[in-house]
Amino acid sequence: MAVEHSKILHPLDRHLRTERLPTMYCPGCGIGIALGAIFRALDRRIREGLVDPNKVVWVGGIGCSARASLYVNYDAAHVLHGRAIAFATGVVLANPELQVIVIGGDGDIAGIGGNHLIHAAKRNIDMIVVMITNFVYAMTGGQVAPTTPLGVKTTTTPSGNPEPPLNVIKLIASLNANYIARASVVTPHYIENFFYKALGMKGFRFIEIISTCPEIYGRHIGLRDPVEMYNELKKRVKYKPKPSLEESDINWDKGIIIGEFIERNTPSYLELLRKVYVR
Amino acid sequence: MRKTFTSGNIAIAEGAITAGLKFYAGYPITPSSEIMEYLAEKLPKLGGVVIQMEDEIASINAAIGASWTGAKSMTATSGPGFSLMAEAVGLAVITETPLVIVDVMRAGPSTGVPTKASQSDVLQARWLAHGDYVIPCYAPWSVQEAYDLTIKAFNTAELLRTPVVVLSDAIIAHLWEPLTIYDHGEVNIIDRKIPRTGERAPPYKPDPDLVPPMPIFGKGFKALVESLVHDERGYYAPRDESYRALVTRLHMKILKRLDYIFEYETYYCDEECEYMLVSYGSTARVAYIAMLELRRRGYRVCMSRLKTLWPLDREKLVKSCRARKIIVLENNMGKIYMDMERIFKEQEVYSAPLLSLELPPVREVLEVISVWL
Numbered sequence: 001m002a003v004e005h006s007k008i009l010h011p012l013d014r015h016l017r018t019e020r021l022p023t024m025y026c027p028g029c030g031i032g033i034a035l036g037a038i039f040r041a042l043d044r045r046i047r048e049g050l051v052d053p054n055k056v057v058w059v060g061g062i063g064c065s066a067r068a069s070l071y072v073n074y075d076a077a078h079v080l081h082g083r084a085i086a087f088a089t090g091v092v093l094a095n096p097e098l099q100v101i102v103i104g105g106d107g108d109i110a111g112i113g114g115n116h117l118i119h120a121a122k123r124n125i126d127m128i129v130v131m132i133t134n135f136v137y138a139m140t141g142g143q144v145a146p147t148t149p150l151g152v153k154t155t156t157t158p159s160g161n162p163e164p165p166l167n168v169i170k171l172i173a174s175l176n177a178n179y180i181a182r183a184s185v186v187t188p189h190y191i192e193n194f195f196y197k198a199l200g201m202k203g204f205r206f207i208e209i210i211s212t213c214p215e216i217y218g219r220h221i222g223l224r225d226p227v228e229m230y231n232e233l234k235k236r237v238k239y240k241p242k243p244s245l246e247e248s249d250i251n252w253d254k255g256i257i258i259g260e261f262i263e264r265n266t267p268s269y270l271e272l273l274r275k276v277y278v279r
Numbered sequence: 280m281r282k283t284f285t286s287g288n289i290a291i292a293e294g295a296i297t298a299g300l301k302f303y304a305g306y307p308i309t310p311s312s313e314i315m316e317y318l319a320e321k322l323p324k325l326g327g328v329v330i331q332m333e334d335e336i337a338s339i340n341a342a343i344g345a346s347w348t349g350a351k352s353m354t355a356t357s358g359p360g361f362s363l364m365a366e367a368v369g370l371a372v373i374t375e376t377p378l379v380i381v382d383v384m385r386a387g388p389s390t391g392v393p394t395k396a397s398q399s400d401v402l403q404a405r406w407l408a409h410g411d412y413v414i415p416c417y418a419p420w421s422v423q424e425a426y427d428l429t430i431k432a433f434n435t436a437e438l439l440r441t442p443v444v445v446l447s448d449a450i451i452a453h454l455w456e457p458l459t460i461y462d463h464g465e466v467n468i469i470d471r472k473i474p475r476t477g478e479r480a481p482p483y484k485p486d487p488d489l490v491p492p493m494p495i496f497g498k499g500f501k502a503l504v505e506s507l508v509h510d511e512r513g514y515y516a517p518r519d520e521s522y523r524a525l526v527t528r529l530h531m532k533i534l535k536r537l538d539y540i541f542e543y544e545t546y547y548c549d550e551e552c553e554y555m556l557v558s559y560g561s562t563a564r565v566a567y568i569a570m571l572e573l574r575r576r577g578y579r580v581c582m583s584r585l586k587t588l589w590p591l592d593r594e595k596l597v598k599s600c601r602a603r604k605i606i607v608l609e610n611n612m613g614k615i616y617m618d619m620e621r622i623f624k625e626q627e628v629y630s631a632p633l634l635s636l637e638l639p640p641v642r643e644v645l646e647v648i649s650v651w652l
Contacts, residue, residue: 086336089344090345094344095497
């Protein structure tokens, strides 16, 4: 079934399989804002001629964020929980012309998929990984996630989370990623700018997007109202130019620093592979 | 065509190259590692890519991703790694991704005996992942056949858009024998169907052969690889009619081509025989010698050797057997035996589990069989 482009109502509709709308996302979910900002960045790069939409592949594992892969009007794969980066590695190695975008939540990317995340960053392999952090396993109903703050009550930590959260930015920064940035759905212009920049780079590029999940995480922390949760997050998110890695720790009381934590131009996996293969 | 002298593992790597392998991802594991080592040396010179991933889960998922770019892909492992690949075998099945998985069997359970053989993964090859599915599985008994059946595995994968298992073992892996390697054009190579034209070509809309053309990445198809139960467009379809249509077709596209997939060899089965030995893979080598020895001693015995373990062609097997008693020799507790007992309703079927880390001496096999003679 072909998309009828004459019926496009919104300038970003061409990026979506519009016949699949509405999405399954809850009211107040931040994923739509994140996706919109990513589309605007893609749109700019496509108009500049730097990105060919026919050479873009989206890969998602399992979870609310990963599910974005099945709404986008591109070559796309909605694969196994945690394995999106592994799948994407095969895609980009077998056809280096492709611009591969992995999208997923913090559970999918850094929990079950943590080993693949580490090795993709270690290899500095050519892909953009977008991790949408909502601090909880939302699709399965509100269980503790790798990023859940200490003490938060979830359905599987009813007395409060006894584990300190994983700071994924620090983890990736210890490896060979070329780009590490954090934005939030309360600052969509930064998502757009960081993603736009990432599209012009090579190697492993990681963008964390701090999102709102009023329906599930909001229930856990007493911010069930979408507008209230959005406003509370907005109060805490602060942009900083060139923030230090120490500032990447997420602290709900002290604030959440967003910005570009790492920017390098080291040879990517594909570039290094070409060198050794030619020899 | 060129002749060489090599091992079963290298023969599998050579077979993959002849078939057009372009992407290999794997993780070291005895007794399969030489396949990756050999390909790491050879494949880049032929325009392919080899990567050692962080584990077997990553390896098979990367191979599935690579296959969606149009590259013929393979991974090889042994029992413990094969167990880790379970979930992704299901992914390759439901997304109809051509892929060859080599399992070089070693003794288990668990870490077992890494350097020694068994045939205890034959049901794992059939039912590794959750969900309803059937995938082809080939079991070579020689170095030449490791080469030939690897080519066949690629052809089957491409023809039917399915993962295919090559089931070798530690004995075949490290056995050295003469091997004939074919040049381009000397052997039939099958490539997957790709949609002729068009954006949004439905990735799961079958042709009359029940196999959908595969809209590979990067060609403007806007393909959707979907692990959920889906309709022909790849859209999630949690409804009885879609679920039934998909699961039935995934089965039928394989079973419809049983004529192509199922291979076996018989020895003296056209004679009037009292006994028929059934065996496969490395164990069939000893079974064959045992049969010859029994014939020398005057027993009327023939043998059927399975090259395809799954799916089995019941009709062909029944037709080919004129013996009254069937003895199933295999290096496990009696796994293919269960199917032989089901298939051969008119005969007495006995299980001869060898449980032998090395190829057992013929006299040992004769001792086991003699109970029923």
